[in-house]
Amino acid sequence: MISKRIVLLMFGTTIAVACLTVRGARLHAQQTVTHDVPVSKSGGTVVMLCDGKTSIEVKNLKPGEMMSRAQAQAVSDDLMAKWRRAHPGERWEVAQASPANEGSMAAPAAAPSLSVQQGDTYASFQPRDYKVWKAETDNFVAEGKRVFHDAKALGSTIGVSCDMCHPDAANTHPETYPKYQVQLQRVALLRDMIDWCIENPVKGKALDPNDPKLRALEAYIYAQRKGVPLDYGKH
Amino acid sequence: MAARHKSVETKYMEDRDTVLRGLARLDRRTFLKVLAASAGAVMAKGLVPPHTFQLVNVAEAALDKTTSAIGASGTPPFSFAYVSDTHMYLRTLNQRFVKGAVKAVEDVNALDPQPDFVLFGGDLAQLGRPEELEQGKGVLSMLKAPVKMMVGEHDWFYDMGEKWQELFGPPNYSFDWKGVHVVVLMSVHEKDFWTARKLTPAERMQIVAGLDNGIQSRFEVGEEERAWLKRDLAKVPATTPLLVFSHSPLYKYYRNWNFWTEDAEQIQAILKPYHSVTVIHGHTHQLLFNQIGNISFYGMLSTAWPWPYAPEGLPPLTVQMNRADPYDQLDGLGDGQVNVNKDGLADMMYNLWDRNPVTVRAQYLRSQGKVYRPPAPQFASY
Numbered sequence: 001m002i003s004k005r006i007v008l009l010m011f012g013t014t015i016a017v018a019c020l021t022v023r024g025a026r027l028h029a030q031q032t033v034t035h036d037v038p039v040s041k042s043g044g045t046v047v048m049l050c051d052g053k054t055s056i057e058v059k060n061l062k063p064g065e066m067m068s069r070a071q072a073q074a075v076s077d078d079l080m081a082k083w084r085r086a087h088p089g090e091r092w093e094v095a096q097a098s099p100a101n102e103g104s105m106a107a108p109a110a111a112p113s114l115s116v117q118q119g120d121t122y123a124s125f126q127p128r129d130y131k132v133w134k135a136e137t138d139n140f141v142a143e144g145k146r147v148f149h150d151a152k153a154l155g156s157t158i159g160v161s162c163d164m165c166h167p168d169a170a171n172t173h174p175e176t177y178p179k180y181q182v183q184l185q186r187v188a189l190l191r192d193m194i195d196w197c198i199e200n201p202v203k204g205k206a207l208d209p210n211d212p213k214l215r216a217l218e219a220y221i222y223a224q225r226k227g228v229p230l231d232y233g234k235h
Numbered sequence: 236m237a238a239r240h241k242s243v244e245t246k247y248m249e250d251r252d253t254v255l256r257g258l259a260r261l262d263r264r265t266f267l268k269v270l271a272a273s274a275g276a277v278m279a280k281g282l283v284p285p286h287t288f289q290l291v292n293v294a295e296a297a298l299d300k301t302t303s304a305i306g307a308s309g310t311p312p313f314s315f316a317y318v319s320d321t322h323m324y325l326r327t328l329n330q331r332f333v334k335g336a337v338k339a340v341e342d343v344n345a346l347d348p349q350p351d352f353v354l355f356g357g358d359l360a361q362l363g364r365p366e367e368l369e370q371g372k373g374v375l376s377m378l379k380a381p382v383k384m385m386v387g388e389h390d391w392f393y394d395m396g397e398k399w400q401e402l403f404g405p406p407n408y409s410f411d412w413k414g415v416h417v418v419v420l421m422s423v424h425e426k427d428f429w430t431a432r433k434l435t436p437a438e439r440m441q442i443v444a445g446l447d448n449g450i451q452s453r454f455e456v457g458e459e460e461r462a463w464l465k466r467d468l469a470k471v472p473a474t475t476p477l478l479v480f481s482h483s484p485l486y487k488y489y490r491n492w493n494f495w496t497e498d499a500e501q502i503q504a505i506l507k508p509y510h511s512v513t514v515i516h517g518h519t520h521q522l523l524f525n526q527i528g529n530i531s532f533y534g535m536l537s538t539a540w541p542w543p544y545a546p547e548g549l550p551p552l553t554v555q556m557n558r559a560d561p562y563d564q565l566d567g568l569g570d571g572q573v574n575v576n577k578d579g580l581a582d583m584m585y586n587l588w589d590r591n592p593v594t595v596r597a598q599y600l601r602s603q604g605k606v607y608r609p610p611a612p613q614f615a616s617y
Contacts, residue, residue, distance in 0.1 A: 158324070
């Protein structure tokens, strides 16, 4: 649901050509996933929406050629129109019209024009950017919460999931890492302990540090300790 | 089981158990027995007094005997053991939780003399499946002493208690024991969150099984059973000591994890006229005790896994147990024994596996922590 809304947000407010290069992956995956764009039969260029399905052919655009801004806008408008015809009644939300987000992921308040520095890259981010970032982060954390509570997703062979000993990730103390872990005889990071738990009490297979599940678990655990001061090395 | 060779360590641990269990209810005869066992344990370990915990505790227990004799009301003292929160999956899926339950059963069977009865504190099964409950009944049937059963939410929400009641009878009942009135409650009723969501029995059970799953309702004894409790107590005079067994704590500790009983205040009001009330509860899997007015509360240990202390709401009288060592699967787990004194008040002995046991005396709670404070943890919660 959320991922669909984000896709819509981007349609509504920006040029679809830019959207092409940015979007497409499942939110928690690491690599940017590219869509297979069909080859143009007329020697032009096929442009695809970030849903990976809707495409139109720009006949006079040879591969490698740039469109003018006006041309790109026209192409993206056509793509959107095509998508909307195919999805009548689909929920539509325009980012700027939405209420502001809460918490530290929210966009900074609009600055009084003369008292605050303006004009650099950071200052140019719009509320919709913050909204997208927050949704991306929340999705990442939500995926971690799902895995944390799901013995099968963790690969447990004995029906044990993390939440059975750590409700709301209690007593995982991510803020205390890195620290020397006597039983491992080395300095451990949070992910080392997650993997230890997966291998031992959960009786599954340790995850690769880059495994999307391990990254999501880490995200969920950190998110539960928001506001707790970092205190690495604490025992 | 056939007789077998015992290692020095096994012998030591057995001697140590005898000592520690004997201490809590010391008369002249058992005092001598304890002394002998204590000496045996010391020799086995190769330690010289006074560096052993045994002799220190003997002195302490002897002192306790003097004080508890004061104000005795003539109720004969007795002991019962408990095993709680075994959370057994079928052994074909998960042997560890079954092993934990069996270990507790062996602990209790090793008690000499045997306790009057064994309270089972609820959550026999993990996901309430009929075959899990049957397996659990099999494990508990190995206990030598009679078993008093109590139900937990993990036993109930797959078939709404059908199989459990078939195996063990009504979930709430009462009986009298040596001058004490004992009430067993079914305190894990939940308001219907499943019908509107069209959940299957398995989905409903899985949600209830998740401590931090906010979809479920809060535990309650409920109106019907509160009325039953009032009727049951109508014939019991206020001077009779009460023992109340409940799976949920019967007070409000931490709502988000259902360490909570929604109608706690109403239950406490029903128990208020009684001079001495002890509530023994399961569900929280940790060293936990509380005093509200005339009511002393003791939480029981689990044999499956320990819960962390909740981020807020911990009763001020509770002395936390050390954080459980994740590298030791028995740490933070255990079983225990409740000793009901002549005055009808109950002391709780937490038999923590792989740690020294902790005894919490009724006098500690009744004095609001002025006497007999249990030792502080070295590592409290993060």
